[in-house]
Amino acid sequence: MTESATAEGPSAPAAAPAVEVEGLTFRYPGADRDSLRGVDLRLERGDFTAVVGGNGSGKTTLCKTFNGLVPTYWSGTFEGSVRVLGRDTRGETVAALSHLVGYVYQDFGNQLVRPTVRDEVSFAPVNFGLADHRERTEEALELCGIGHLAGRFTWQLSGGQQHLVALASVMSLRPGVVVVDEPVAELDPARADAVYEALADLNARTGTTVVVVEHHAEYVARYARSVVLMADGAPVWHLPTRQALERAEELERHGIPAPQVVRAVRALAPDSPAPLTVDEAVRALRPVAPEPEPPAVGGVPPAERPEAEPVAELSGVRHGYREVGGGWSPVLDGLDLVLRDGERVALVGGNGAGKSTLLRLLTGLKVPREGTVRVGGTDTRTVRPSALADRVCYLYQRPEQMFLKDSVAEDVAMFPRGRGREDTDALVATVLERVGLSDLADRDGRLLSGGQQRRATLAVGLAMRPSLLLLDEPTSSLDTASREAVIAMLDTLADTIRCTVVATHDMHLVAEWAERVLVLDGGRLVADTTPARLFVAEELMAAVGLVAPQVTRLGARLGMSPPPLSVDGLLARLAPVAAGTDEERREHA
The missing domain is CATH 3.40.50.300 (P-loop containing nucleotide triphosphate hydrolases)
Incomplete structure (x- = not known):
């Protein structure tokens, strides 16, 4: 059994949990080992859960059991049970489960089936005969910031734009659980923030349970309320986000180093709690920050380089x-x-x-x-x-x-x-x-x-x-x-x-x-x-x-000019101050 999330998340409701997995083992045909082994996991309704772990740890396979694709379409040896909103996935068709679980795949381009963006986003609610399909379509387009693309053909879009369309098409059904495999893959940082803001808004406004498969610890820290660490086909633990980030060394062993602000604060202010945001890191490191340096002025000068061939x-x-x-x-x-x-x-x-x-x-x-x-x-x-x-x-x-x-x-x-x-x-x-x-x-x-x-x-x-x-x-x-x-x-x-x-x-x-x-x-x-x-x-x-x-944002907020490009660069400039006497730190603060 894994450790369970018990704080910094919604209290357990009387109704069935969003997802309940018991004794789940699964092996793909021809494989020489189980992709999932003895999984026990409970996700409460209304949670925002990040599933993390190294490539090949079983994250995606686990999440595909939530909507019945495993073992219905990805067949194999399946033992144990998976229940979503109280319904056993083995007793439901994939079509029926799609009303409960919306899924945006890692290979999202393959789930776009209609010619235009509006057609794609409206396809599911129209197909299910929902009377408010127009309202749902416009809402989903707005949530994902792609209203301006509504009349475009999906094959004309960049990969990142197609990802947003796939997400909008899932959001249009307002399912009880939304699973997004790699939400920010191929998105520019501003749109990545927008996607997570949309997921957070959906979670807060409608109570939809959100599950993300994620490698970017920064987004996990900022948005998730609980974290499931997967390794070798099974959860290692399921913990509230801040507690999970306190286990930085364990996360790093599994290929998920802590966010840069966590690593910086742990090195320079080890008694401070793990920061979830840049703002929290600024407050923790202000006592060891030097006097602000003069900011760079002017536009963006061109790079200087020799005239090579x-x-x-x-x-x-x-x-x-x-x-x-x-x-x-x-x-x-x-x-x-x-x-x-x-x-x-x-x-x-x-x-x-x-x-x-x-x-x-x-x-x-x-x-x-x-x-x-x-x-x-x-x-x-x-x-x-x-x-x-x-x-x-x-x-x-x-x-x-x-x-x-x-x-x-x-x-x-x-x-x-x-x-x-x-x-x-x-x-x-x-x-x-x-x-x-x-x-x-x-x-x-x-x-x-x-x-x-x-x-x-x-x-x-x-x-x-x-x-x-x-x-x-x-x-x-x-x-x-x-x-x-x-x-x-x-x-x-x-x-x-x-x-x-x-x-x-x-x-x-x-x-x-x-x-x-x-x-x-x-x-x-x-x-x-x-x-x-x-x-x-x-x-x-x-x-x-x-x-x-x-x-870089942390260094700039601390008055460092030019700001550092790496955690090592930040530590090289702040560690001497942090190692000084209390009087010296007060002089620099």
């Missing part, structure tokens, strides 16, 4: 698509850009800013409507994309699109073997070891967890040995341990890859890895700078929907 160049690039009605929808508008040898480039901006389109233009998979794209001096209009594959590799935003063979090893080997490399087997073994997937080499990549798929696609890219590596949201859906492994691998690529460009909403990745940041907004390049300079440009950050990492 160009790897790719874009000149006067305009690109977009024709809408079904015949209108023109621009995606990139008059883009001029040079990518140079040795650069680590982060490409950032809100959902729909044009990041993924820019990456596809660099591969030659698309050619611009106007302007020129050159890779290694070659105009992409003059050659087939396959001819550029030796120089540029693009890793898709949706990792499942990268798997064409029956095993991860075969997918990784496909390109070098097709190019006649004699050392292909040794190369495959090396890259799989580097991404930590040697034990899964014979597994079908399409059947791996989301985080495992991300690492497998990186292995595919490493095996191609390109001069220009393009990654679209490489850390999305990764637990923190896997995310840090990706950053470490990117750090070691300079010996084989001349330039790496990462399109990302992960500001921690930007802070810890990038040397140059390109900011897109409305298809235009609005800033070409460094992480430190970007994060202090508050007006620009707000305009393009970006939010600086917690530790």
Whole structure:
């Protein structure tokens, strides 16, 4: 039995709990071990619960038992019971359970079935014959901030916009339980906040029980009232959020390091309770903060860099698509850009800013409507994309699109073997070891967890040995341990890859890895700078929907200029003050 949440959440109602799991064990067909084993778990009505744990710990499989997909569609050996709002899922159809449990999947694109956004959001209430379907549709569109997209076709949307549509389509049914697998995956930070605010509002206003599968401890701290830690197919404990975050070392062992503000306060003010927000961390650290430093002034200066050899160049690039009605929808508008040898480039901006389109233009998979794209001096209009594959590799935003063979090893080997490399087997073994997937080499990549798929696609890219590596949201859906492994691998690529460009909403990745940041907004390049300079440009950050990492916001609130980009950077500047005498700390306070 796990420890149970008993505080900082709603009191247990007399009615049946939202979710009650007893003795649950499940094994997928052909698997050599149980994905879930002996699960006992109780989620009270009205709770906001975060399910955390490393990739492959069983989080998603557990949540799919709540709406009957396991074992109805994902069949296997199922023992024990799962009851939702008092009803045993084994005695209900998936259709019946959809009235009780709304589910937004990690591969959310597959649950969009209607042509336009409004059609999609209204589909479920119309299909169930609800008289107030129009009201529900408009409410859900407003909750998710996508009312302006109502008339757009879903296939025209960016990945982040599609995620919001999938969430709105679930919210339109107002189910008793809503499960969201990776709520902020592929969303820019401002929209990620909006999604969680919508979930929190739904939870508070209607009493809907919210369950999120999450790797971002910051969102867990800010919004969840209880936390379930999963490991090896079973809950380790189920605790109120603040108590869970006090177990920082245990969380870190399971691939979920505590939020940056928790790590900072534990190091500098260990007697203070674990902070759940930046505001709480500021209050805890104010006594050890130095005198405020003069703030940076001016706009966003460009990054300074040597004029290294160009790897790719874009000149006067305009690109977009024709809408079904015949209108023109621009995606990139008059883009001029040079990518140079040795650069680590982060490409950032809100959902729909044009990041993924820019990456596809660099591969030659698309050619611009106007302007020129050159890779290694070659105009992409003059050659087939396959001819550029030796120089540029693009890793898709949706990792499942990268798997064409029956095993991860075969997918990784496909390109070098097709190019006649004699050392292909040794190369495959090396890259799989580097991404930590040697034990899964014979597994079908399409059947791996989301985080495992991300690492497998990186292995595919490493095996191609390109001069220009393009990654679209490489850390999305990764637990923190896997995310840090990706950053470490990117750090070691300079010996084989001349330039790496990462399109990302992960500001921690930007802070810890990038040397140059390109900011897109409305298809235009609005800033070409460094992480430190970007994060202090508050007006620009707000305009393009970006939010600086917690530790950067904490440092700025404490008067540090420039603010730190990492917890280690913060500690290096504040630890000497914290280690001083009481009199010295009073002088600095």
